[in-house]
Amino acid sequence: MSKTYTIAVIAGDGIGKEVTPWAQQALEKAAEGVADFTYEPFDLGAERYLRDGAILPDDELERIKKTDAILLGAVGDPRIKAGILERGLLLKLRFALDQYVNLRPSKLYKGVTSPLANPGDIDFVVVREGTEGLYCGAGGAVRRDTPAEVATEVSINTAYGVERVVRYAFELAMKRRKHITLVHKKNVLVNAGDMWQRIVDRVGKEYPEVTHDYSHIDAATIYLVSDPSRFDVILTDNLFGDILTDEAGAVVGGVGYSASGCINASNEYPSMFEPIHGSAPDIAGKGIANPTAAILSAAMLLEHLGFDDAAKKIHTAVEADIEELGSTKRSTEQVGKDILARI
C-alpha cells in the first residue's frame, strides 16, 4: 500500500486558481501506485485579504505546518499595496517554515523560443538562500516624510544560514555537472561577501570533484545574456537570487516554464512548490494561463518527497509536450490535458 501525503493547497489569486488544479492532477497521475495525496485547501491571498483582512492567521499557519508539503499557485492583486502580501504571506511562510533553500531550475526546452539570438544549451539551477539577507525585514525609517528622513535596510547573514545552503548546493552539484558559481558582490558588500566566499571555499574542500568559481552579481547578469550555458549550479543570496532567477526566466523563454521550490531541507517543516509566475490579473479568468510551470512545480514536490521516478514522468511529459506543441495557442485546459495524457 502506498503512503498518503497531506498537501496544503494555496491556489491563491488570479491564474493561481486556474493552474493549481492541473498541478494536483499531474501529481496524482505521476505518483499513481507509489503515493496518495489528500489535499487541504487554504483560502489565502489577495481575495481573502480584501474580504476579511486576514493574511496568514496563526491557526492556519499551524495547520500548514502539519502538512507534508505545500502547493502554491500565485498570490497578488494590484489593489493591495506592495509589501503587504509579500511580507505577510509569502515571506512569512518562507521564514516560519525555515525554507532556507529556494531552488529554481532554468532550462531552455526544445520548442521554446528564447529572446536570445544564440541561446545555446541552457540548463542550470539557482540555489538561492531563502531566510536571510535583505529579506529579514530588518530596517526602518526615521523622520518619515520629512526632508530629513533616513530609511535603512539591513542584510543579516549568518554562518549558520549560509553554510546549510552552501552544503545543499554542493550535494546538488554532485548530482549534476559538478560546477558551482557563487554569485555575490564581494567587492562592495565585503562583510557578507567575504563570509560567503570563505564558507564556499571551506565546504568545497569536502567535495573535491566539484569545481567552483565566483562572479559578481553585475557580471552574472551579463553572462545570463551572453553565455548562459556556462552555468550549472548558481549559488547566491536571497536578493541576488531573486534578481537572477527572473532574468533567467526571461532568457529561457518566459516565466511560463519555470517552477520553484522553497525547501526546508532538514524536513522540520513542509516545503513549498510554486510556478514562478505571478497571479497575472490581466489574463485571469480567460482560461488561457499556461499551467506548465505549475505542473513542473508538482514534479519538484515529488522529487522533494523522494519520488524521483514519478517526477521524471512529469518532466518527460512536459518536455515532449513543449517540443511538439509548445508554439501552438492552447487553453489552460488543453495544455493540462495534453500533458496529463503523456504522463
Place this chain on the structure above:
Amino acid sequence: MSKTYTIAVIAGDGIGKEVTPWAQQALEKAAEGVADFTYEPFDLGAERYLRDGAILPDDELERIKKTDAILLGAVGDPRIKAGILERGLLLKLRFALDQYVNLRPSKLYKGVTSPLANPGDIDFVVVREGTEGLYCGAGGAVRRDTPAEVATEVSINTAYGVERVVRYAFELAMKRRKHITLVHKKNVLVNAGDMWQRIVDRVGKEYPEVTHDYSHIDAATIYLVSDPSRFDVILTDNLFGDILTDEAGAVVGGVGYSASGCINASNEYPSMFEPIHGSAPDIAGKGIANPTAAILSAAMLLEHLGFDDAAKKIHTAVEADIEELGSTKRSTEQVGKDILARI
C-alpha cells in the same frame, strides 16, 4: 579665447592605459576652438598599489578636487583581493567628490549585434544614485570565521540623497522622451522603497509632462531582455543601478560601447567619466582593446562642461564609425584614428 580646463587623468591599469589617450585626443579635437585642456596625470590603481601600497593618498585626492573633471580608464588586477581598490579608490572618489548621479546611457548602435534576437530600438539612460544605499560601507562582522559568525550590510538611504538624484532624473527626462521608470524592490525593501516612491511621486508633480511608472528590480531584469525599448530614463538606487547597467551593457552588444559618468551635479567637486568596461587583463598589452567607450566618456565629459555641440561631434563620429566599420576587426589605434578622422 577659449577657456582652459584642467582634467585629472587616471588611466589606471591594463587596457585603461591603452584607451585613455584616445579619449583625450577625442576631447581635444571635438572641443577645438571652444575649450582647451591641460592634463594632470595621476598614477593610481592596481599597479601603483602593488608597487608602493598607496591607494588614494590624501594629498592626491586634494589635488584631484581642484581639477575641473576626471577622465578614468579602468582600475583592477586579479592579484588584488576584491574590495580593496573598489572601496579604497573608485568608491572613495565617488563618495569624497559627492558624485551622486551615476549616469549610464545604453544605446544599441546601428552596426552592433545585440545578443537579443529582436532587440528593437534601445536608447535609455540609467540614473543610478551614487553615494548611498548598500555602498556606504556600513556593516560589519562578529565572530568572524566561527560557526556563530554574523555579517551585516546596511543600506542607508536619505531623503536628501534620494531627492537630489530624483530631481536630476526628471530634468533629464524633460530633455528626452519624458518617461521615468523607478526601479526598486519596494515589496520587500519596504522602508527604502517606500521613501523612493514617495519622493518620485512628490517631485513628479512638478513635472506634469513627465510620466513615471515603477518596476521591481527582478521584473526590470526581465524587461531588459524581453522589451528594452520600453525604457527612457531608469531611476534607481546604487546597487540596483550597478546590476541593471551591466545587464543593459550586455543587451546593447557589450560593454565596449558604454560609457558612464559619476556626476556631482551641484559642481562642488569634479565629476568623473569612464568607460564601463574594466581593465581586462586578458587582452591588456595586445593593442586590441576597443577605445570607443573611452571616447564616449570624453563626450559625456564635454556635455557635463556644457559643450553640447562638441559632445555631439563625438557622438556623430562614433555612430558613423560603428555603423560602417563596427564589425571589422581593428586595433585600438585603428579605431581611435578612424573615429578621430570623423570628428
